[in-house]
Amino acid sequence: MSMPSRKLANTSLVKLAVVTAILASLTACAVNPGDPINTVQAEIAAINPTPLQRIENDEQQQQIQQRVQGLLLHPLTLDTAVEIAVLNNKSLQAELFALGVSASQLQQASQLPNPAIMLTRNVSDGNYSTELEFGFNILSLLTLPKVRQLETNRFEQARLLSAQRIAGIIADTRHAYWNAVAAQEVLRYLEQVYTTTEAGAELAKRMLQAGNFSKLDYLREQGLLTEATLNLVKARQLAYNSKATLQQQLGLWQESERLILPDRLPEIPAELTEWRSVIQGGLDQRLDIRLAKLKLELVAQSAGLTKATRFINAFELEVGGNLQDSSERSYKAVLELPLFDWGTYRVKKAEYQYKQAFNEAFATGVSARSELTTSYHNYASSHELARHYKNAMLPIQQQIAEENQLRYNGMFISVFELIADARNQINAVTGYVNATRDYWLAKSQLDMVMIGVSVTKQESTEQQSVSTAADASH
Incomplete structure (x- = not known):
C-alpha cells in the first residue's frame, strides 16, 4: 500500500508545481508603461515644438552641445x-529621468512578489531529516490585478505631474525671453532720453553762465537730467537681470557671454484668439483637471480595494516536503484573525479620502475656468493697450514732433522745448515697448493656463518715464 501512496503524493506535488508555474506565468509579467517621454511631448506640443530628449551618454551630450x-x-x-x-x-x-524612475517603479510594483523557500535540517539521536518549504502570499496573488491598476494610475499621476513641471520650465523660459528682449529695447530708448536730456542740461548751464537763462529754468533742466540718470541706471540693471534669468533658463554656462538678443520685440498680431476656442480647448487640455480626475479615480479604486481586504490583512500558504522521504508532505495556511482591527477605520478613511478628492476635483474645475477667463481678458486688454499705443499715441507724438520742428525752424519755440518734445516722443515709444512686452507675456500666460500650468511671476517692472512736468514752463 506504500507504493500507491507514494505515487499519489508525487502526483499531488507535480500538480501543485504545475499550478504554481501557470500562476507565475500569468502574473509575473510587469506592466509595460510605454514611452512616457513621447506621451509628455504630445501633451505639451502646443507650447513646445522641440522633441523631448533624455541625454544618457557623452555622445548625446556632445551632439546637444554642438x-x-x-x-x-x-x-x-x-x-x-x-x-x-x-x-x-x-x-x-x-x-525626464524622473519619468524613467516612475516607469521602473510601476514595473517593479506590478510584478508578483518573489516566493519564499525555507530549508530546515533536524537532528535527533544521530538521525537527521531535511525539509524544504516553499511559500507565497495568496492575498498578493488575488489582489494583483487590482494592484496593477492602482499602480498604473499612480504612474499616470506622476507622469502628469512631470508634464506640468516640464511645461512650467518652458513657460518660465518664454517669460524670461520676452522680458530680456523688452528690457534691452527699453534700455536703448532710455539711453537716447539721457543723451537728449544731458544736452539740454549742458546748454542750460552755458546760458546761465552767459546770463541768458534764469536759475530756476537751469535747475529744472538739472532735475530732468537727474531723473533721466536714475531711469538709465534702473534700466541697465533690469536689462542685466533679465538677461541673466534667461541664461539660467537656457542652462547656459560657458556660452553665456555669447547670448544675442534681437533688437526689438515682434509686432503684435492684428486679430485675437477667439474666446470660445480658449474655453473649450482649455478645459479639455488642462493637465491639472486630468490630474484631479485621475486622483479621484485612484482614490475610488483604493477605497474598493480597502473594502475587499478589510478583514484579511495577511494570508499565506506554504507547501513543504522532506528530502529524505518524498512521500512526506506538509501544508500550512496562515490567516491573521481580525480580533482587534476589523478594518473599520481604514474603510472610513478611504471614504473620506474619496470625498476629499471629489471636492478637490470640483474646485479644480471652478478654478480652471476662472483662470481661463482672467487670463483671456488680461490677454485681450493687453492687446488693446498695445494697439492703442501703436495706432493712436505714437502717431500723435510724431505729428507733434513735426509741428514743433516747424515752429523751431520759424524761431517760435526754443531749443529746450524741442528737446522736451524729443523726450516725450521717446517716452511714448518706451511705453509702446512695455505694452508690447505685456501683450506677449499675457499671450504666453494664456497658453500656459490653457494646458493647466502655473507660471512663475517674472514680469518686469515697467520703467518710469522721464517726468516732463517742467516742460510746460518752456
Whole structure:
C-alpha cells in the first residue's frame, strides 16, 4: 500500500508545481508603461515644438552641445530659446529621468512578489531529516490585478505631474525671453532720453553762465537730467537681470557671454484668439483637471480595494516536503484573525479620502475656468493697450514732433522745448515697448493656463518715464 501512496503524493506535488508555474506565468509579467517621454511631448506640443530628449551618454551630450552652440551664433527667437531650454536645461533633464524612475517603479510594483523557500535540517539521536518549504502570499496573488491598476494610475499621476513641471520650465523660459528682449529695447530708448536730456542740461548751464537763462529754468533742466540718470541706471540693471534669468533658463554656462538678443520685440498680431476656442480647448487640455480626475479615480479604486481586504490583512500558504522521504508532505495556511482591527477605520478613511478628492476635483474645475477667463481678458486688454499705443499715441507724438520742428525752424519755440518734445516722443515709444512686452507675456500666460500650468511671476517692472512736468514752463 506504500507504493500507491507514494505515487499519489508525487502526483499531488507535480500538480501543485504545475499550478504554481501557470500562476507565475500569468502574473509575473510587469506592466509595460510605454514611452512616457513621447506621451509628455504630445501633451505639451502646443507650447513646445522641440522633441523631448533624455541625454544618457557623452555622445548625446556632445551632439546637444554642438546644436546649442550653433543656435547661439544667431539672434534668439522665441522658438530657438525654447529649443535650447529643452535640450540644455538640467532641471528639465532631471524631470525626464524622473519619468524613467516612475516607469521602473510601476514595473517593479506590478510584478508578483518573489516566493519564499525555507530549508530546515533536524537532528535527533544521530538521525537527521531535511525539509524544504516553499511559500507565497495568496492575498498578493488575488489582489494583483487590482494592484496593477492602482499602480498604473499612480504612474499616470506622476507622469502628469512631470508634464506640468516640464511645461512650467518652458513657460518660465518664454517669460524670461520676452522680458530680456523688452528690457534691452527699453534700455536703448532710455539711453537716447539721457543723451537728449544731458544736452539740454549742458546748454542750460552755458546760458546761465552767459546770463541768458534764469536759475530756476537751469535747475529744472538739472532735475530732468537727474531723473533721466536714475531711469538709465534702473534700466541697465533690469536689462542685466533679465538677461541673466534667461541664461539660467537656457542652462547656459560657458556660452553665456555669447547670448544675442534681437533688437526689438515682434509686432503684435492684428486679430485675437477667439474666446470660445480658449474655453473649450482649455478645459479639455488642462493637465491639472486630468490630474484631479485621475486622483479621484485612484482614490475610488483604493477605497474598493480597502473594502475587499478589510478583514484579511495577511494570508499565506506554504507547501513543504522532506528530502529524505518524498512521500512526506506538509501544508500550512496562515490567516491573521481580525480580533482587534476589523478594518473599520481604514474603510472610513478611504471614504473620506474619496470625498476629499471629489471636492478637490470640483474646485479644480471652478478654478480652471476662472483662470481661463482672467487670463483671456488680461490677454485681450493687453492687446488693446498695445494697439492703442501703436495706432493712436505714437502717431500723435510724431505729428507733434513735426509741428514743433516747424515752429523751431520759424524761431517760435526754443531749443529746450524741442528737446522736451524729443523726450516725450521717446517716452511714448518706451511705453509702446512695455505694452508690447505685456501683450506677449499675457499671450504666453494664456497658453500656459490653457494646458493647466502655473507660471512663475517674472514680469518686469515697467520703467518710469522721464517726468516732463517742467516742460510746460518752456
